Every structure is written in structure tokens, then in C-alpha cells.
Amino acid sequence: MSDKKNVLKIKNLVKSFGDVKALDNINLEINEGEWVAIMGPSGSGKTTLINILSLMDDISEGEFTLAGDDASSLSEEEKVVFRREKIGLIFQQFHLIPYLSAVENVMLAQYYHSVTDEEEAKKVLTKVGLGHRLEHLPSQLSGGEQQRVCIARALINEPEVLLADEPTGNLDEENEKIVLSIFKDLHKEGKTIILITHNPELGKHADKVLMLKHGKVDKG
Amino acid sequence: MFFRILKQSFFQGKKQKFLAILTILLSSSLITALLNTSIDIGDKMTAELKAYGANINVIPKSETLSLEIGGVDYNPLKGQIYLKEKDLFKVKDIFWRNNIVGFSPFLKKDVMFDNNSNQKVTIVGTYFDKNSPIPDEKDYRTGVIRLNSYWNVEGKWPKDDSNNALVGINLAQKLGIKIGDTIKLKHNNTKAQFKVSGILNSGEDKDDQIIASLGPVQKLLNLEGKLNLITVSALSVPEDDLSRKSRRNPDALDSLEYDSWYCTAYVSSIAYQIEENVPNAAVKPIWQVAAGEGAIIKKIQLLMMVVTIAALFASAMGISSLMSTTIMKRSKEIGLIKALGASSNEVYLLFLSEAIIIGIVGGLLGYVLGCFLSQLISYSIFSSFVSIKLVVLPVILSISVFISLLGSIIPSRMITKLLPIEVLYGRK
Numbered sequence: 001m002s003d004k005k006n007v008l009k010i011k012n013l014v015k016s017f018g019d020v021k022a023l024d025n026i027n028l029e030i031n032e033g034e035w036v037a038i039m040g041p042s043g044s045g046k047t048t049l050i051n052i053l054s055l056m057d058d059i060s061e062g063e064f065t066l067a068g069d070d071a072s073s074l075s076e077e078e079k080v081v082f083r084r085e086k087i088g089l090i091f092q093q094f095h096l097i098p099y100l101s102a103v104e105n106v107m108l109a110q111y112y113h114s115v116t117d118e119e120e121a122k123k124v125l126t127k128v129g130l131g132h133r134l135e136h137l138p139s140q141l142s143g144g145e146q147q148r149v150c151i152a153r154a155l156i157n158e159p160e161v162l163l164a165d166e167p168t169g170n171l172d173e174e175n176e177k178i179v180l181s182i183f184k185d186l187h188k189e190g191k192t193i194i195l196i197t198h199n200p201e202l203g204k205h206a207d208k209v210l211m212l213k214h215g216k217v218d219k220g
Numbered sequence: 221m222f223f224r225i226l227k228q229s230f231f232q233g234k235k236q237k238f239l240a241i242l243t244i245l246l247s248s249s250l251i252t253a254l255l256n257t258s259i260d261i262g263d264k265m266t267a268e269l270k271a272y273g274a275n276i277n278v279i280p281k282s283e284t285l286s287l288e289i290g291g292v293d294y295n296p297l298k299g300q301i302y303l304k305e306k307d308l309f310k311v312k313d314i315f316w317r318n319n320i321v322g323f324s325p326f327l328k329k330d331v332m333f334d335n336n337s338n339q340k341v342t343i344v345g346t347y348f349d350k351n352s353p354i355p356d357e358k359d360y361r362t363g364v365i366r367l368n369s370y371w372n373v374e375g376k377w378p379k380d381d382s383n384n385a386l387v388g389i390n391l392a393q394k395l396g397i398k399i400g401d402t403i404k405l406k407h408n409n410t411k412a413q414f415k416v417s418g419i420l421n422s423g424e425d426k427d428d429q430i431i432a433s434l435g436p437v438q439k440l441l442n443l444e445g446k447l448n449l450i451t452v453s454a455l456s457v458p459e460d461d462l463s464r465k466s467r468r469n470p471d472a473l474d475s476l477e478y479d480s481w482y483c484t485a486y487v488s489s490i491a492y493q494i495e496e497n498v499p500n501a502a503v504k505p506i507w508q509v510a511a512g513e514g515a516i517i518k519k520i521q522l523l524m525m526v527v528t529i530a531a532l533f534a535s536a537m538g539i540s541s542l543m544s545t546t547i548m549k550r551s552k553e554i555g556l557i558k559a560l561g562a563s564s565n566e567v568y569l570l571f572l573s574e575a576i577i578i579g580i581v582g583g584l585l586g587y588v589l590g591c592f593l594s595q596l597i598s599y600s601i602f603s604s605f606v607s608i609k610l611v612v613l614p615v616i617l618s619i620s621v622f623i624s625l626l627g628s629i630i631p632s633r634m635i636t637k638l639l640p641i642e643v644l645y646g647r648k
């Protein structure tokens with residue numbers, strides 16, 4: 001292994017919903033600055049895994065350590081704080097607040113993190129190519145633009161880890177390319193990226209690929 | 221930023237917001253109306269009850285000397301001592317002068333019919349509606365027409381200082397006296413004639429008597445300028461512990477209590493001041509009236525309180541269900557900001573702030589509507605307007621905000637239970 005800092009580690013992880021084992025015996029270790037792609041068909045457990053990694057869901061069995069700490073020992077409040085401080089979340093469905101403008105959506109993340117800084121929010125939006133769309137409402141933006149607002153929101157607090165659930169799933173090829181190049185840049189900057197994707201093209205850029213099938217690691 | 225979010229988010233779910241504000245508006249206007257009227261109701265009710273008679277009697281002092289032996293009144297001065305008509309104005313020349321609604325002088329005595337029947341009859345002289353100058357109001361008028369509005373007269377009220385008279389209904393029936401008849405009376409060697417202008421139905425002892433203008437009666441009795449009773453109608457505040465204490469034993473009050481008693485418009489303190497001011501007078505509050513008023517007003521105020529509390533809870537429940545709908549509709553948003561790192565408390569803050577705004581807006585509008593409503597109520601019940609009290613405004617605003625918060629607290633619990641994954645991925 002490299003001398004890089006370990007960001008998270010899961011060992012023999014099982015997540016079941018009733019009788020259904022959504023994740024079965026997963027092992028994964030991610031170090032600082034790595035780009036990990038999680039791939040697999042629909043229903044294979046990708047979103048379930050990312051929910052666990054983002055501390056929004058609990059594990060059923062196994063171990064999950066975050067920066068050396070046992071995740072299951074964290075209180076709800078500590079989980080909220082951890083998520084706020086360390087993680088940037090990017091959703092397939094964007095999840096922007098419809099009545100707030102692009103810049104306000106980004107500032108919302110600042111607000112719940114620490115303090116708001118409109119200039120900073122505008123800078124990040126400009127970085128993802130939305131300098132001309134700052135005051136638009138989500139409904140006035142295209143899917144690709146909304147996804148980029150969502151990325152900007154994830155980046156605004158300079159998280160250590162970016163978690164993205166099919167960020168290009170709803171985008172056309174052109175927007176997909178734009179988003180991909182943003183991720184490439186972020187990787188260059190040394191961000192840890194965990195990316196769920198269907199797209200083998202996106203998977204190619206990853207340092208590590210985790211293939212899931214029916215909740216198990218697909219080695220084939 | 222918080223206010224930026226709040227400002228934008230407040231205009232979400234306009235229908236729920238509108239309904240919530242409407243709910244608050246309705247209850248706060250009701251409460252405003254009740255408060256406005258109930259503050260005034262004491263005075264208004266008292267004024268209303270005054271129409272049913274005087275509440276203070278002024279009699280000559282010596283009459284109160286009791287010399288009863290074996291049930292027989294041996295007070296030698298009884299019926300011999302009089303008040304003076306020229307002191308009449310002094311009744312309304314006291315600290316509480318503005319609370320004196322009116323007064324009527326009376327001079328009452330038994331006289332004989334001047335027809336050899338040797339039949340006795342009681343004649344009463346009074347003011348019907350006579351100018352009785354008082355220090356700051358030279359054209360002040362008072363008398364039984366104003367004060368005893370429950371007196372029912374068939375025919376016409378006599379004019380003051382005329383020889384017209386009213387005959388009590390019982391007396392008229394007994395003796396077959398009709399309107400237009402002339403009654404001849406004598407007292408010692410003085411004679412007088414009265415023309416019957418109306419028949420009086422008062423429900424009191426006056427129904428057996430003849431009621432005429434004071435001047436001619438004084439002349440008949442040879443008692444010019446004299447009176448043996450003044451009835452006074454005074455606006456008073458309901459009795460309370462202090463006034464009851466003073467009633468039991470005025471000397472038991474310490475100086476502080478005395479001052480506060482003296483400067484409060486209790487029937488007893490008004491009576492006390494009249495007694496101080498009118499020479500040779502003994503003043504007695506008519507307690508039944510005074511006590512009854514207090515009790516009625518208390519009951520009405522209690523009723524209003526119950527209605528207010530009911531309105532409060534009903535609207536809090538309305539708010540509660542509207543808030544639930546809002547939270548449900550905006551669950552995705554709540555899940556999202558929780559995913560972004562907001563704690564449940566921070567989400568509460570947003571929704572409770574909205575509730576406060578709803579409370580303030582609804583309360584303000586409700587206050588305005590309520591003021592109109594209270595005028596309407598007051599006018600239809602008392603035929604007069606209430607004064608609009610600004611003190612009610614902060615009270616209403618606090619109540620409205622309280623209702624809105626109360627209604628929001630229970631649904632806010634749902635916020636804690638909302639997990640980001642459940643709402644963001646549409647799973648349960």
C-alpha cells in the first residue's frame with residue numbers, strides 16, 4: 001500500500017433490508033486522493049453503499065472505519081458534523097432547492113457548514129462553468145447545469161471526500177464530458193473521489209474499480 | 221443567509237400559508253374583539269344596569285338613628301328631618317363626579333284626599349327631567365325619566381313644576397282613577413289639585429302612590445326646599461376584596477389601602493364621598509345591585525375567557541394540520557438540508573420562524589378585523605362603540621405567535637424522524 005493516509009476502510013460489510021441482502025461481504029479501502037469507481041447493474045447495491053459511506057445509513061454487519069474511527073460508534077449528531085465537515089455529496093437527481101437561485105443553493109451548504117460567503121460561492125460556480133447562471137432558479141437551468149450546481153454545492157466547503165451517485169446518469173454526452181472534466185480536475189487537485197457510474201468511460205479514469213453484482217463484489 | 225432562505229421559503233406552499241394566516245386571523249380577531257369588549261364591558265354593563273335603577277340612596281342622617289323597641293320605631297325625629305334641595309348639586313361635586321350618571325330628589329309624605337272620604341294617600345314629589353345646575357354644567361338635567369327608564373308610563377309624563385301627576389297603577393285601579401281626572405288633596409290646611417297625565421307601572425311601591433313634580437308637592441306639604449331622599453345612579457367598579465374589607469370595617473384599612481379604596485370607583489367609596497360632601501346626609505349603597513353587577517360581569521368575563529381559550533386551541537389544531545401538510549410536502553427539502561449537514565434543530569428553526577411570521581401577520585390582520593368586530597358587537601349589544609385599546613395589540617400578537625408555535629411544535633417532531641435517505645431516494 002502507498003504511504004497515503006487512509007480515508008475509509010470497510011471490512012466484511014453486510015447491509016440487509018429485511019431478508020434482502022443489499023450488500024454482502026464487501027471489503028474496500030480508500031486512501032487520500034484516490035479516485036474509486038463503483039460500478040454494477042441497477043439494483044446491485046451501489047446507492048446503498050454510498051449511503052453508508054456518507055453516514056446516512058447504518059451497516060448491518062462488519063466493520064466501517066472512517067479516518068481511523070469506528071463509524072458505528074458515532075452519535076447522530078457526530079455523524080451530521082462529520083458529513084458536514086468532510087463529505088461533499090453529489091446526487092443523481094441533483095436535489096436542488098427549487099425556490100433558491102444557483103448561488104443561493106450553493107450558499108445553503110455554506111450556511112449549514114459555517115458561514116456564507118457569496119463571492120466564494122460565485123467563484124465555485126464559475127469554476128464549474130456557471131458564471132453566467134448565478135441568479136437562475138433550478139427550473140431555469142438545463143439538467144447538465146443543475147448537476148453542475150449540485151457539484152459546486154458539494155465542493156463549496158472543500159470536503160476531503162466527494163461522493164457522487166451517478167452524476168452523469170441523467171445527462172447527455174456533451175454535459176457528461178463537462179462533468180467528467182470537472183472530476184478530472186478535482187482528482188488532479190488531490191481530492192478523494194468516490195463515484196458511482198454505469199459508464200465504463202468514467203470508470204476508466206478511476207484508480208480503483210469496485211464491481212458490484214447482487215450486492216457482492218463481482219470479480220468476473 | 222438564514223433570512224434569505226426564510227424569505228424565499230416563506231412563499232412556498234402559498235395555499236398552506238394562506239390558510240394558516242387565515243386561521244390565526246380568525247382566532248386573533250375573535251380574541252381581539254372579546255378583549256376589547258371585555259375591558260369595556262364592566263363600564264358598559266354597569267351603565268346598562270344603571271338603567272334599572274339607582275344604586276345609592278341619600279337620606280337625612282337622623283333617619284338612620286335606630287330607636288326600635290319591640291319592632292316599633294320610636295325615632296322621634298323620623299320624618300321630621302330633611303335634606304335641602306339647594307344641596308342637591310353636591311352629590312355631583314365629588315372626586316368621582318363623572319361617575320355620577322344622575323340623581324333624583326324625592327319628597328314623600330302621606331296626605332288626605334280632599335273629599336271627606338278621610339282616605340290617606342302617599343304623594344311623592346320628584347324631578348321628572350329638570351334642569352339642575354351643577355358646578356361645571358349649568359344646563360345639566362336629571363330626573364326619574366332618565367334614571368328610572370324601567371318606569372312604564374301610560375299616557376304622558378308630567379312637566380316639571382306643573383300640576384300634572386302620575387298615579388300608580390294599583391292606586392288607579394283601586395280608586396278608578398283615569399287619565400285626565402283631577403285629584404284633590406289636602407295636608408293640614410293646605411290644599412292642592414293635580415291633573416292625572418299618566419298611569420305609572422313601576423313594579424315598586426310607587427304603584428300605590430301619586431307622583432308629582434317636586435315644587436308643587438313641597439308647597440302642599442309646606443316644606444319648601446326640602447327633600448327626604450335622593451337616589452343616585454353611579455358608575456362603579458365591581459366589588460373586590462378591598463371594597464369588601466372596607467365594608468366590614470372601614471377603620472381596618474391602613475392608609476395605603478384607604479387611598480387606593482378612596483381613589484377607586486367602588487360603590488362604597490362613591491357613597492362615602494357623597495356623605496362627606498352633602499350636609500346632614502347618610503348615604504347607603506344598595507348592595508343587591510352593586511353585588512349583582514360584579515357577579516354578572518365576572519361571569520361574562522369568565523365566559524369570554526373560555527371562548528378565547530377554545531378559539532386558541534381550535535386554531536392551534538388547525539395550524540398543526542397545516543404544518544404537517546407543509547412538512548410532508550417539503551420533506552425532500554428537509555432531507556436535503558439534513559444531508560448537507562443541518563441538524564434537526566436548525567430545520568426546526570426554519571419552520572418555527574415561518575410559524576412566527578404567520579403568527580405576526582395573522583395577528584396583525586386579526587387585530588384590525590377584531591377591532592371592527594368589537595365595534596359591531598358593542599354597537600349591537602350596548603348601542604355604543606368601545607374604545608380601541610392599543611394595549612390589546614401586543615397581547616394579540618403574543619397570543620397569535622403562541623398559537624402558531626403551539627400548533628407547529630407537534631408536527632415539527634416529524635422533522636426529527638425524517639431521514640435524508642428516505643426522502644432523497646423516495647424509499648420508505
Ligand SMILES: Nc1ncnc2c1ncn2[C@@H]1O[C@H](COP(=O)(O)OP(=O)(O)O)[C@@H](O)[C@H]1O
Nearest residue numbers: 017022041042043044045046047048049647648
Ligand atoms: N430502504 C430499502 N428498503 C428495502 N430495500 C432496499 C432499500 N434500499 C435498497 N433496497 C434494495 O437493495 C438493493 C440495492 O439497491 P440500490 O443500492 O439502490 O441499488 P443501485 O443503486 O445499485 O441501483 C435493491 O434490491 C433495492 O431494492
Ligand SMILES: [Mg+2]
Nearest residue numbers: 043046047048
Ligand atoms: Mg442507485
